[in-house]
Amino acid sequence: MRYLSIDIMRGLTVIAMILVNTPGSWDYVYAPLSHASWHGYTPTDLIFPFFLFIVGSAMCLSMSRDTGSKVLRLKKLWSRGAKIFAIGLALHFYASGFDFSSLRIMGVLQRIGLAYVLAGSLIICLDHRRAALMSIIILLAYSLMLLGSDDPYSLSGNVVAELDRYILGAAHMWQKDGVAFDPEGLLSTLPVIATIIIGYKTTYYLSVSSDRLRAVMVLLASALVMLVMGYVVASSVPINKNLWTPSYVLISGAWAIAVLAVFVLLVDVLGLQRWGRPLLWFGANPMALYVISWAWTVTYYKFSIAGQPFYDYLYACFNAMIADPYLASLLFAMAHIALFGVLARWLYRRGIFIKI
Incomplete structure (x- = not known):
């Protein structure tokens, strides 16, 4: 049985990876978008x-x-x-x-x-x-x-x-x-x-x-049991x-099951699918888009403008337009999501699915 929710969750995960891997500045990242320093976890750690x-x-x-x-x-x-x-x-x-x-x-x-x-x-x-x-x-x-x-x-x-x-x-x-x-x-x-x-x-x-x-009910119950087990351990x-x-x-697995269960309820049970279309674009080529985004951002550091790496120069441009450095850093990452969203949509609409 085909579940569109699985493809949507795959796309959401790729978008989230690009979001947390491409801040304008690692010095200005909102707490939920940062990893826990050692013990514990944040949404990013999931x-x-x-x-x-x-x-x-x-x-x-x-x-x-x-x-x-x-x-x-x-x-x-x-x-x-x-x-x-x-x-x-x-x-x-x-x-x-x-x-x-x-x-x-x-x-x-x-x-x-x-x-x-x-x-x-x-x-x-x-x-x-x-x-x-x-x-x-x-x-x-x-x-x-x-x-x-x-x-x-x-x-x-x-x-x-x-x-x-x-x-x-x-x-x-x-x-x-x-x-x-x-x-x-x-x-x-x-x-x-x-x-x-x-x-x-x-x-x-x-x-x-x-x-x-x-x-959905079984998955949510399983997620709850696994979450409790995780905190006991x-x-x-x-x-x-x-x-x-x-x-x-156990805890990260519980959250993954719970999120997928919610997506199944929304998409495959209630039929609410239109909101997830952009996620489907990313979910169609998850590994390829991650690799391309990783290589793209690394390439920024291969060039310099005004005596600083191109990556830092771009963030400085964002920060010049937006005074709050944290918001500028977030919008820098979101701009890259939009950029790779264009590529994801192009690949999806042309039926190009890159398998590794």
Whole structure:
């Protein structure tokens, strides 16, 4: 059964990623559009898990149409995951000025590529029910791994950063508050498998449900239960996006299910669809638009005007017209959403769907 709401949520997630990744100035960002400094979460901290939730949703829809052998399906899965990882690495190489010595190896697309392969392999090899059980086991195992240091949930003492520094090297990692720590690190990609499988299972349930209104109620109830579980777990394991802790997996997954349930109610049950048309444009080419927007904004820094990077010059122009630096920074990001909206609409109207 086709759900237009899934495509709309996919588009909303891409727009949100562009919004929070393209402020006019990182010094002037409204609090809800900033990440939590360490523990806790803001609305912005839900955007990436929402994107991964949608990756799981898309995986469910694509796998339902795939009738090839298990070996062939695994081959296609690994090939696509490798492409996504390679594109992410190429973008970082471009951003670094083609300097390998400072190349950040992990990142958003690299994490998506790895988690896509791992979660998809579980689903293909074990079926989605056993894969869901395995994702729970992975979360439990990851919780134990985090306890492998004296200060497991701190920025400087967590085992996630220690492993990344050992394998990747500090020079190839993100720097947070002067500490080599990558929020998209290797070990912390393991619990992301659960986030993808939550998206997969949610979409599978919708696809086999004959009563959409009842499905909405079940999803909202499931989201509430998962949210409560997340806060219970948070009493011993803090909510932390950087470490992708199990409490964060449960809470972000609960919000993703709840948002999708509301969209299903509005779009697929009540038939209120016209408002979501611009979101459909973005949802038709989510990965491609994210990659293009990322490369576009990085390119700004390759040029200078009046002695400053073109990106900063553009923001200064916005700030000159709008005295409030926070509002100017927000409008700068919204202008880019409009810019890429033009591209998204053009691709959608011409039936161009870029698959990676």
